[in-house]
Amino acid sequence: MNSKVEQLVNYIMKHCLWQFHSRAWDRERQNREILTWTRNILCGDSEVPADRLDRCHWVDAKVLANSYRVHFPWISELGTTEITELMKNVHERMDYLTITGSKNLELTDQHY
Amino acid sequence: MPHHEFDCSTCIPERKKHAVVKGPGETLADALPAGYLSTIPGSISERGCAYCGAKHVIGTPMKDVLHISHGPVGCTYDTWQTKRYISDNDNFQLKYTFATDMKEKHVIFGAEKLLKQNILDAFKAFPDIKRMSLYQTCASALIGDDINAVAAEVMEELPGVDIFVCNSPGFRGPSQSGGHHTICIAWFQDKVGTVEPEITSDYVINYVGEYNIQGDQEVMQDYFKRMGIQVLSTFTGNGSYDGLRAMHRAHLNVLECARSSEYLCNELRVKYGIPRLDIDGFGFDALSDSLRKIGLFFGIQDRAEEIIKAETERWKPELDWYKERLMGKKVCLWPGGSKLWHWAHAIHEEMGVEVVSVYTKFGHQGDMEKGIARAEEGALAIDDPNELESLEAMYRLKPDCIFTGKRPGEYAKKIRVPYLNAHAYHNGPWKGYEGWVRFARDIYNAIYSPVHQLAKLDISKDEIPTGSGFVTRCMLSDATLSEETKNAPGLRQYTGKFDVIQDLRKKTTADYPYLRQDSLTQLV
Numbered sequence: 001m002n003s004k005v006e007q008l009v010n011y012i013m014k015h016c017l018w019q020f021h022s023r024a025w026d027r028e029r030q031n032r033e034i035l036t037w038t039r040n041i042l043c044g045d046s047e048v049p050a051d052r053l054d055r056c057h058w059v060d061a062k063v064l065a066n067s068y069r070v071h072f073p074w075i076s077e078l079g080t081t082e083i084t085e086l087m088k089n090v091h092e093r094m095d096y097l098t099i100t101g102s103k104n105l106e107l108t109d110q111h112y
Numbered sequence: 113m114p115h116h117e118f119d120c121s122t123c124i125p126e127r128k129k130h131a132v133v134k135g136p137g138e139t140l141a142d143a144l145p146a147g148y149l150s151t152i153p154g155s156i157s158e159r160g161c162a163y164c165g166a167k168h169v170i171g172t173p174m175k176d177v178l179h180i181s182h183g184p185v186g187c188t189y190d191t192w193q194t195k196r197y198i199s200d201n202d203n204f205q206l207k208y209t210f211a212t213d214m215k216e217k218h219v220i221f222g223a224e225k226l227l228k229q230n231i232l233d234a235f236k237a238f239p240d241i242k243r244m245s246l247y248q249t250c251a252s253a254l255i256g257d258d259i260n261a262v263a264a265e266v267m268e269e270l271p272g273v274d275i276f277v278c279n280s281p282g283f284r285g286p287s288q289s290g291g292h293h294t295i296c297i298a299w300f301q302d303k304v305g306t307v308e309p310e311i312t313s314d315y316v317i318n319y320v321g322e323y324n325i326q327g328d329q330e331v332m333q334d335y336f337k338r339m340g341i342q343v344l345s346t347f348t349g350n351g352s353y354d355g356l357r358a359m360h361r362a363h364l365n366v367l368e369c370a371r372s373s374e375y376l377c378n379e380l381r382v383k384y385g386i387p388r389l390d391i392d393g394f395g396f397d398a399l400s401d402s403l404r405k406i407g408l409f410f411g412i413q414d415r416a417e418e419i420i421k422a423e424t425e426r427w428k429p430e431l432d433w434y435k436e437r438l439m440g441k442k443v444c445l446w447p448g449g450s451k452l453w454h455w456a457h458a459i460h461e462e463m464g465v466e467v468v469s470v471y472t473k474f475g476h477q478g479d480m481e482k483g484i485a486r487a488e489e490g491a492l493a494i495d496d497p498n499e500l501e502s503l504e505a506m507y508r509l510k511p512d513c514i515f516t517g518k519r520p521g522e523y524a525k526k527i528r529v530p531y532l533n534a535h536a537y538h539n540g541p542w543k544g545y546e547g548w549v550r551f552a553r554d555i556y557n558a559i560y561s562p563v564h565q566l567a568k569l570d571i572s573k574d575e576i577p578t579g580s581g582f583v584t585r586c587m588l589s590d591a592t593l594s595e596e597t598k599n600a601p602g603l604r605q606y607t608g609k610f611d612v613i614q615d616l617r618k619k620t621t622a623d624y625p626y627l628r629q630d631s632l633t634q635l636v
Contacts, residue, residue, distance in 0.1 A: 013485040014457050015398070017390035020482050022374055052363060052409075056387030059408040063401050101141030104477040106148070112297075112378040 005089045007072060012094065015067065018060045019098050024107040030057070031094050037061030039087035042068065043080045115143060116492060120500040124152060130495040134488070140481050145495040147477040150286045156499040158473040158520060161282030165291025165474070167191055167247045170372060171278060172209070173323045173348040174356070175199035178234045178241055180210035182227050182259055183249025187211070187282075196536040197323045199350045200330070200617055204241075210234050214251050223252060228262050235266075235273060243353040244275045253281035274353070276303055287474035287496075289371065289449065296376040299356065304380070309358035312628055313342035315410040318362040318386070320377055321369030321450075322393075324349025326540030327613035331547055332393055334616050335403060339415040340626025347373055360384045364409055366391055366402075371449035371479055393543040394451075394551075395458030396424060396431065415626060423545035431462060433603040434552035437589040439464035441559055444509065445483075446497070446516035447534040449475040453482035455515070460488060463552050468509045471497045473517075499523060512559045528567050530558040539610075546608050553606045560585040 012019060018030050033054070038061040040047070049055045068075050078086065099107065114133060121127040129146045151157045160168075163181075168191035172179050181188040188211035199205060212230045214223050231244065246263055263275040280294040317336065322329045329349040336343050344362045345355035359365075365377045365388050377388040389405060392398035400420045407416030443465045445452050452470040459465050470483045471494040484493050492505060502520055506529055514524050514531045521531035532538050532554055542551040558564070562583040569576055590598050609615070621627055 015401070017370070017392070017453075017482065020370075020390075020478055020485075021388075022378055022478065026378070048411075053381075053385060053387050055409055056364065056389055059389070059405040062408055063405055067401075097140055098481075101139075102481070103141070103144040104481060106476060106478065112375045112382075 001086070001089065004072075004074075004086060005093055008068065008086070008090050009093050009097070011067065011071060012064070012090075013097075016060070016064065018057075019094060022106070022112060023109065024099050027098050027107070028095070031091060031098065033057035034061045034064070035087055035091045035094065038065050038068075039084060041065040042075065042078075042083045042087070116494075118501045118504050120504050121155075124155060126152065127155070127501070131501075132484070132493050134484055134491045134493065136489050138489075140485060144477055144484070145480050145493055147472070147475060147480055147495050148286060148289060149496070151496065155496075158497055158499070158502075158517070159287040160474070161250075162280050162284040162288060162291035162294065163187060163247060163249050163282040164191055165285070165288025165372075166278050166280035166295040167245075167291070168195060169288060169323070170292055170295050170348055171245045171247065172205055173197040173199070174243075174245065174351050174353055175201050175205050176241060176243060177205065177276075177353050178208070178210055178238060178244045179205060179247070180212065180230065180234055180244060181247045181249055182212045182223065182230075182252040182257065183214050183247075184251055185211045185213045187249045195323075196326050196540075197349050198327060198613070199324065208238075212252075214249075219251060219255055222255060222257060224257050224259075224262050227252075227257065227259060228266060231262070231266050231275070232270075235270060242273045244273065245353075246275055246277050248277075248279045248281045250282045253279070253283075276353070289474040289476065292372040293375055296373050297379070300376055300379045300383075303357045305357070305360045307354050307357035309344055309355070309361050311342065311344075311361065313340060315339070315341040315412065316344050316362045317341055317364045317366050317406070318345050318347060318359050318380075319343050320347040320365050320367045321371075321373040322346055322349050323369070325535070326537050326542075327616070328393065328541045328543040328547070330613055330616050331541050331544035334619070335419055335544070336406075337624045337627055338419055339403075339407060339410075339412055340624070340628075341406070341410070342627075347376060360386070362386055364389055364406070366406060368393055368454075369450045371475055392454050392458070394454045395462055395548060396428065396545060397462070398454075398458055399543075399545065399548075400424070412626075427545040427549050429602045430549045430604055430606050431552055433600075433605055434549070434556050435462065435464045436593065436597050436600070436603070437556060438552065438559070441465045441512040441555075442468045442509065443555070444469040444471075444505070444511045444514040444516070445487075445534075446471045446502070446514055446520065448473045448517065449479055451515070451534055453479060453486050456483055456486035456491075458548075462548070463555065465555070467491055468511055469494065469505055471495070471502075473497065503527065513555055528564065530561060530564045532558055541612065546612060549606050550608065550612075556589065557585060560588040562588065 021030050034057050037058050042065050049058050115128050116131040116133050117128045132143045132145050192209040212227050260277050263277050278295050280291045284290050329346050333343050345359050365386050367377050367390050380386045381388050391402035403416040407413035445467050456467050469492040470487050472479050515534040517535050524531045538554045541547040
């Protein structure tokens with residue numbers, strides 16, 4: 001499990017920018033929304049949100065899920081429960097690297 | 113990630129926390145260089161000032177504006193024409209700049225009357241331009257000139273004009289980043305929402321953090337228009353003042369340079385509910401993903417895929433030709449703030465080069481997080497670098513080329529390391545699919561320049577070859593390639609034009625079938 005999580009986390013770190021918004025609360029929201037949508041899409045959910053803020057998270061998730069399927073074919077063989085567990089671990093790891101374990105001192109600045 | 117201490121900086125122990133080496137298996141939670149701290153006096157930093165960040169970087173690319181600095185003429189002179197943010201109105205903002213030329217007597221007796229007269233004179237000299245941006249400098253700020261009050265007086269006397277006031281004197285922040293912050297917040301608070309635009313598409317974006325360096329914005333705008341998207345405003349490259357006052361009506365903020373303008377996107381999200389989508393305009397894969405995301409947002413992803421397919425088919429064979437010849441070359445990615453993370457992974461993956469060092473002159477810790485995340489193991493990451501450290505790094509790392517500004521580039525050349533201008537480019541634009549190939553070509557030309565190869569020889573001790581007088585780049589680059597690679601079918605050198613922007617400007621609405629016919633009047 002750990003090596004699979006690291007593969008998925010490394011992919012995000014190399015290719016994505018959504019996880020590095022300005023403040024801790026922004027990063028909590030980004031990680032939560034985008035990784036939840038990614039899990040849903042990988043589990044076959046085809047909902048497209050109407051609200052534009054949700055939709056912006058969804059597009060990042062949609063492209064990420066598609067990239068995961070292309071670069072990590074093993075993910076298509078996983079069932080819903082396994083995907084959910086996997087993405088939960090990815091979420092925890094991302095929260096650690098970008099928020100709770102981050103050495104970025106600006107994350108807690110109250111103003112933009 | 114151990115912190116890296118430069119030999120030349122042992123006398124400045126606080127510099128140690130500003131550099132790390134990305135070690136094997138290490139993560140961002142292990143170490144991160146300090147960032148956005150006060151510049152250490154005497155360290156010969158590469159930074160500029162907050163006035164420069166506000167005016168030179170963000171304010172002046174606005175194309176239909178009189179940009180006037182209230183201060184000594186040197187501030188204005190040093191921030192004029194030295195950055196290639198072109199515009200499609202014959203580069204008005206590059207050709208003309210304005211200064212109140214404060215002298216010693218103004219410092220003693222005040223300069224508000226001088227300012228008011230200069231503003232009136234500027235509007236009189238250019239009667240067709242009704243917009244102005246006014247910048248505070250150190251001199252006028254220290255004596256307490258109230259430039260807001262003067263601007264308000266003029267706007268009352270000349271009802272048709274609008275003046276944006278930016279209070280960002282040089283000392284306002286530790287670097288030009290302080291100026292970016294100031295002008296973004298000021299523009300948001302004072303100007304956004306004061307104009308109602310004409311909406312000509314169902315798909316409306318602001319393109320934020322894009323400064324049209326050598327035409328980057330026009331390349332990207334072409335993709336957006338091909339998708340039928342209205343670019344309501346561009347902050348600020350090739351952008352119009354009134355277009356930027358209407359930012360509040362966009363459906364989506366597409367953000368390129370987060371370092372300089374994420375503040376604006378964050379505030380627009382909080383106040384107007386406009387989402388922020390961070391994109392990369394550099395690199396085939398990253399750009400393709402960016403266009404896909406924008407297409408998905410509006411439900412027009414098929415249009416994005418059309419562009420991706422056409423552009424990739426046209427330009428990938430040329431990119432791959434350069435990749436074969438750049439494989440394994442060492443480069444230092446030493447820009448100002450955001451290109452260290454826009455480029456770090458893309459140039460490694462798509463051009464085959466090894467990024468041995470990344471740095472940022474005025475970036476924050478967030479930029480370092482992105483840059484280190486995207487760099488490979490072993491990369492030396494430096495915050496707020498200075499001249500001596502850069503020289504020491506080049507002697508140690510022995511890069512084949514560095515991408516940096518023209519000032520550090522000059523001392524790189526003196527130790528025979530070729531450089532490419534990462535801020536204003538050599539032969540850009542470098543955004544877009546064709547632009548990325550142009551970048552690869554410039555790297556190739558720099559590394560395999562016969563003149564640079566010759567410059568590496570020391571006539572006082574090296575053997576100077578006398579048998580071969582004629583050398584070309586291809587002879588140098590292909591010397592170790594297999595016949596199969598040299599003759600790979602379909603791969604070819606860059607076949608584009610010298611100036612790619614003129615053809616874009618000649619396009620009409622007939623070239624954009626997805627745009628509505630009445631979109632000619634859209635604000636850009």
